[in-house]
Amino acid sequence: MDFFQCLPLDKARDRIAGSLAGVTVAPETVLLIDALGRVAAQDLRSPEDLPPFSRSTVDGFAVRSADTFGASETAPAFFVVIGEVFMGQAAPMELAPGQAVAIPTGGMVPAGADAVIMLEYTEQPDRQTLLALKPVAPGENMVAKGEDVSAGRRMVKQGQKITPGHIGVLAACGITEVLVRQRVKVALISTGDELVDIHETVQMGQIRDVNSYALGAMLKEAGCQVTLMGIVRDCGADFIEALQKATKDHHLVIISGGSSVGARDYTVEAINALGDPGVLFHGIAVKPGKPTIFGMIHQVPIFGLPGHPVAAMVVSEQVVKPALRLLSGQSEYTEPYxxxxxxxxxxxxxxxxxxxxxxxxxxxxxxxxxxxxxxxxxxxxxxxxxxxxxxxxxxxxxxxxxxxxxxxxxxxxx
Known part of the structure; x- marks a missing residue:
């Protein structure tokens, strides 16, 4: 296969997407606190109304709004205070016309009341008497039961990445566990006789393995579980053995280096040797990153990236990350800023x-x-x-x- 017959970038992406149709990592259940950044494997719906009762948003008095119409500082509306609502407790009373109940911010609005007048707009000649100095509209200064989230409402869509906001609303509804997609397990293989690990002393003619760490960090930032498989020397048998091992326990394999057409570049040979459909393209019409390889060994996608770090990271941004989103079941994608x-x-x-x-x-x-x-x-x-x-x-x-x-x-x- 001649890699100079390069695919346009959009066609390369389409071929990758077509090859990964229906290939998605399995779901798993995690604690809510561990669900941040994970992809929801099912729709998440509220089991209850939120708030579960009507609540005041201010300190003041719960009233019937109709009783305040026309109230002003010169002609205040008169109420009889029949009690007080306490935080964390039910409001057992029911308001009749002309009655009011003292209520704190967050307190339960009693039956019969449909608004709360702020403390600042009231006067109390005595503990049983309240003067309202302005009118309030129905629903003013309160949140009605289910106004935030109604029972049965979808809070997170299947395929959506879970955000801190989602965590908050799920917690408010008492959801403690979430079904999400597993983290995509990625194996990173670096190739080349010239490479040494970063812990080794570099000799003349050698360079440190940059891509395992740069690409590994990029993939971890994308939410993957990354395994560094180490450096494979320029030997066909060693290459095939390393690739076979990587495909057994990982959802995706990235090979850094060995994607050109040199006599010692074994990526194409190894992919084709280990299973169908094999190499699906070799070369993309991009710069940098032209000699990129994509193939499948059964259900495991394989990317052969250029050894040059800048080219490898450009290609990862343009074709590897979209593949990761497909594997993780992510249906919504926010374009980079x-x-x-x-x-x-x-x-x-x-x-x-x-x-x-x-x-x-x-x-x-x-x-x-x-x-x-x-x-x-x-x-x-x-x-x-x-x-x-x-x-x-x-x-x-x-x-x-x-x-x-x-x-x-x-x-x-x-």
């Missing part, structure tokens, strides 16, 4: 190829100036300087200095 900026120089691009550039942002008035960080794909220091990434689509031949562009942030907006 993008900011508008003015491009700081001309950028050439090859039509027919999607180009990605790391960008440093500089404040410029109320906007930003986008400065491309130009360098080769093996220079890992580029990423540490970047605030975001600029995408030039395949149907464009470049961008001009001063042109308005959208930058996908890769660094926290803080």
């Amino acid at each position: 993008r900011v508008s900026a003015s491009l700081g120089r001309n950028l050439a691009s090859t039509p027919g190829r999607d180009d990605f550039f790391w960008i440093r942002l500089h404040p410029q008035g109320e906007s930003y100036r986008a400065e491309p960080i130009l360098g080769k794909s093996g220079l890992i220091g580029l990423i540490t300087e970047a605030d975001g990434m600029l995408h030039i689509p395949a149907d464009q031949s470049g961008l001009y200095d001063g042109e308005q562009v959208k930058i996908m942030l890769t660094r926290s907006r803080e």
